[in-house]
Amino acid sequence: MGLSVALGDMIEIRIEGVTHQGWGIGRLQGFTVFVPGTLPAETVQAQIDQVKKSFAVARLIRITESSPYRIDSVCSIYHSCGGCHLQHAAYQHQLELKRRMVRDVLARVGHISEIKVHPVLGMNYPWQYRNRVQFHVQVTNGKVEIGFYRPGTRELVPVEKCSLLPGIFNDIRLFLEKKLQSYFPADDLSGWRHFVLKISRANQEIAAAFVTYRREMAILDDLAKALMGRFPQVVSVLQNMNPQNSGAVFGPEWRLIVGKERIEDKIGKVCFSISPGSFVQVNPEQTEVLYGKVLDYAALKGVETVVDVYCGIGTISLLLALQAGKVYGIEEFKEAVKDAELNARLNGITNTEFFAGKAEVLLPKMSAAGTKPDLIVVDPPRKGCDPAVLDAIAGMKPAKVIYVSCDPATLARDLKILEEKGYRTEEVQPVDMFPQTSHTEVCCLIEKA
Numbered sequence: 273m274g275l276s277v278a279l280g281d282m283i284e285i286r287i288e289g290v291t292h293q294g295w296g297i298g299r300l301q302g303f304t305v306f307v308p309g310t311l312p313a314e315t316v317q318a319q320i321d322q323v324k325k326s327f328a329v330a331r332l333i334r335i336t337e338s339s340p341y342r343i344d345s346v347c348s349i350y351h352s353c354g355g356c357h358l359q360h361a362a363y364q365h366q367l368e369l370k371r372r373m374v375r376d377v378l379a380r381v382g383h384i385s386e387i388k389v390h391p392v393l394g395m396n397y398p399w400q401y402r403n404r405v406q407f408h409v410q411v412t413n414g415k416v417e418i419g420f421y422r423p424g425t426r427e428l429v430p431v432e433k434c435s436l437l438p439g440i441f442n443d444i445r446l447f448l449e450k451k452l453q454s455y456f457p458a459d460d461l462s463g464w465r466h467f468v469l470k471i472s473r474a475n476q477e478i479a480a481a482f483v484t485y486r487r488e489m490a491i492l493d494d495l496a497k498a499l500m501g502r503f504p505q506v507v508s509v510l511q512n513m514n515p516q517n518s519g520a521v522f523g524p525e526w527r528l529i530v531g532k533e534r535i536e537d538k539i540g541k542v543c544f545s546i547s548p549g550s551f552v553q554v555n556p557e558q559t560e561v562l563y564g565k566v567l568d569y570a571a572l573k574g575v576e577t578v579v580d581v582y583c584g585i586g587t588i589s590l591l592l593a594l595q596a597g598k599v600y601g602i603e604e605f606k607e608a609v610k611d612a613e614l615n616a617r618l619n620g621i622t623n624t625e626f627f628a629g630k631a632e633v634l635l636p637k638m639s640a641a642g643t644k645p646d647l648i649v650v651d652p653p654r655k656g657c658d659p660a661v662l663d664a665i666a667g668m669k670p671a672k673v674i675y676v677s678c679d680p681a682t683l684a685r686d687l688k689i690l691e692e693k694g695y696r697t698e699e700v701q702p703v704d705m706f707p708q709t710s711h712t713e714v715c716c717l718i719e720k721a
């Protein structure tokens with residue numbers, strides 16, 4: 273039987289749960305209705321925005337019974353920006369909601385319900401935690417705007433200050449917006465795409481990147497010098513050329529405009545030199561918590577062979593290498609592999625070896641060559657592990673697998689596959705890498721059954 277409501281209808285609904293995007297979930301005539309911006313135990317009036325075969329989406333109009341955990345959001349643009357999803361919930365409640373989200377998705381997708389999901393490890397100060405940002409630059413009829421796109425659109429949200437960013441990022445954005453505007457109308461401002469900032473937690477140095485459609489951009493050198501002159505913390509300004517209209521922020525070609533090529537950071541005892549396009553975790557304080565959990569679960573004794581799959585610049589690999597016999601890292605992005613090798617040298621670590629290529633090709637090759645690791649760590653992108661990676665893990669028969677995931681749904685899918693291949697999930701520890709948003713990082717310990 274279909275839902276007897278239509279687009280534009282007003283409904284009253286009790287919210288019972290929350291989705292992984294942070295939307296409230298209610299039931300109406302046996303149908304699922306999602307209401308963004310609501311919390312469990314609230315009753316709300318909402319207007320139907322979308323009706324699909326098995327669910328509807330409604331827009332929050334009025335809260336008739338409020339959750340005791342509802343608070344006023346901090347950001348004035350919270351409802352239009354879309355970058356945060358849970359600012360309307362007190363932080364401790366956000367952590368509880370995230371724990372429930374992980375538990376629900378593991379049960380629904382992974383059929384894993386008997387395992388306890390530990391309370392989410394949160395932050396003392398869950399603001400200004402991001403170490404990098406990608407702003408979009410838009411120049412329309414000579415008016416320069418630097419900000420974020422409204423979700424699913426190319427419409428810029430006017431941002432005065434983002435509460436997830438260090439204060440200096442907001443100041444730099446305002447400076448650049450004004451400075452860029454001052455070149456108009458004398459200079460051609462077309463060709464701009466993004467403006468990216470990264471800050472090192474260890475020494476507070478900042479690297480900036482101008483991402484442009486084309487190489488020739490008259491004002492970039494002048495702008496870079498002005499930026500460094502005004503903000504001495506900016507030690508590196510680069511240009512990245514990205515002519516493609518794919519979803520990727522960076523294209524393959526980089527040019528150093530002024531300052532140094534790379535910035536350095538530190539995690540635990542290990543120093544990292546980071547090339548501009550490489551992946552690093554976005555929340556450095558919580559990265560230490562997450563990696564600490566990986567080391568706990570690994571419980572190494574100095575003799576083990578470990579494979580770190582999807583290793584990025586070798587952060588987890590090098591921390592593990594301090595406690596293992598030998599660590600192999602696998603990573604698709606060649607520059608990140610060069611970083612990992614350089615970082616091993618910088619830290620005097622000699623028991624690592626890194627391989628550039630796709631995990632789904634290299635791990636099966638390693639398995640065929642007879643490598644028998646005691647532990648395999650995987651930290652894949654959101655889409656999770658390729659089936660060939662999971663097959664290779666089962667073939668190599670490590671006693672332990674540690675799965676670090678930024679997407680609980682693909683994690684649940686992969687844990688189910690690993691269970692079918694003779695592995696059992698023993699521990700599930702969510703870590704709040706992304707306070708105020710609905711995203712959660714999860715670290716799992718999996719053992720051979």
Ligand SMILES: C[S@@+](CC[C@H](N)C(=O)[O-])C[C@H]1O[C@@H](n2cnc3c(N)ncnc32)[C@H](O)[C@@H]1O
Nearest residue numbers: 551553582583584603604605630631651652653
């Ligand atoms: C979530 S990041 C984890 C990086 C690292 N473990 C860390 O904590 O910084 C995922 C990494 O997987 C890499 N990657 C994506 N697809 C891959 C593939 N098919 N094979 C190997 N690496 C891949 C990305 O370049 C990225 O560095």
